Amino acid sequence: MHQTRPLTPTTLATLKQRTGRTLALAVLAAAALTATGAAEALALPATPAATSTSTAADGATAADADTLREGAAAPAAATLRDRIVAAARGQIGVTQGSSACQKYLPGKGQTCRNTSWCAAFAEWTWRHAGVKNVPTTLLGRGVGKWGQEHHLFHTGSPKPGDLVVYGPPAYERGGHVGVVVSVNRDGTLDTVEGNVSDKVTHRHIDPRTAKGGVKNWKISGYVTPPGA
Numbered sequence: 001m002h003q004t005r006p007l008t009p010t011t012l013a014t015l016k017q018r019t020g021r022t023l024a025l026a027v028l029a030a031a032a033l034t035a036t037g038a039a040e041a042l043a044l045p046a047t048p049a050a051t052s053t054s055t056a057a058d059g060a061t062a063a064d065a066d067t068l069r070e071g072a073a074a075p076a077a078a079t080l081r082d083r084i085v086a087a088a089r090g091q092i093g094v095t096q097g098s099s100a101c102q103k104y105l106p107g108k109g110q111t112c113r114n115t116s117w118c119a120a121f122a123e124w125t126w127r128h129a130g131v132k133n134v135p136t137t138l139l140g141r142g143v144g145k146w147g148q149e150h151h152l153f154h155t156g157s158p159k160p161g162d163l164v165v166y167g168p169p170a171y172e173r174g175g176h177v178g179v180v181v182s183v184n185r186d187g188t189l190d191t192v193e194g195n196v197s198d199k200v201t202h203r204h205i206d207p208r209t210a211k212g213g214v215k216n217w218k219i220s221g222y223v224t225p226p227g228a
Contacts, residue, residue: 121194144169167217176212
């Protein structure tokens with residue numbers, strides 16, 4: 001029968017330096033420990049406890065949230081979809097009465113107080129994340145129609161960064177649009193949507209039953225960002 005070599009204190013010390021606590025414990029469990037080796041194992045330093053910090057929603061620190069709120073995108077190494085999600089999440093809480101809301105409507109001759117701005121917010125998240133070709137309509141259902149015209153509209157299998165459209169695609173009023181930021185295992189979605197209760201709002205929805213817009217339309221489909 002093969003005999004396991006005892007693990008000496010010197011060997012264990014070297015192991016700790018090279019591999020750290022996790023791998024050292026794994027090797028100890030597999031090896032026949034000597035009395036000295038067991039004592040050394042017990043002396044391994046504990047893993048540092050996680051420090052507690054004041055965080056904003058979704059795990060970002062308050063400073064991170066403030067930075068995103070000022071318009072910073074996700075790191076350049078992130079994917080296009082990651083950057084869209086970061087841009088959308090960073091705007092949660094912006095109210096239509098604040099000056100920050102007006103950046104969604106540059107050059108449109110409108111303000112967040114006097115127009116429906118959900119589509120403008122969706123456009124801003126894509127544009128800010130680096131999407132080159134974006135819908136410019138102020139109509140939520142119009143975003144869906146734009147998606148159809150560009151062969152980007154689909155009725156199922158949403159992904160983070162897609163735009164979710166409430167109401168049949170058409171350049172008509174009464175619909176709504178938001179940004180998908182998470183697709184969950186149970187089939188639910190997390191979205192960030194402008195002009196919900198007069199602000200940018202995080203929603204956790206069941207896509208089969210969720211409704212939006214003044215006419216309470218159900219979801220008709222999703223628009224994929226070009227280049228994603």
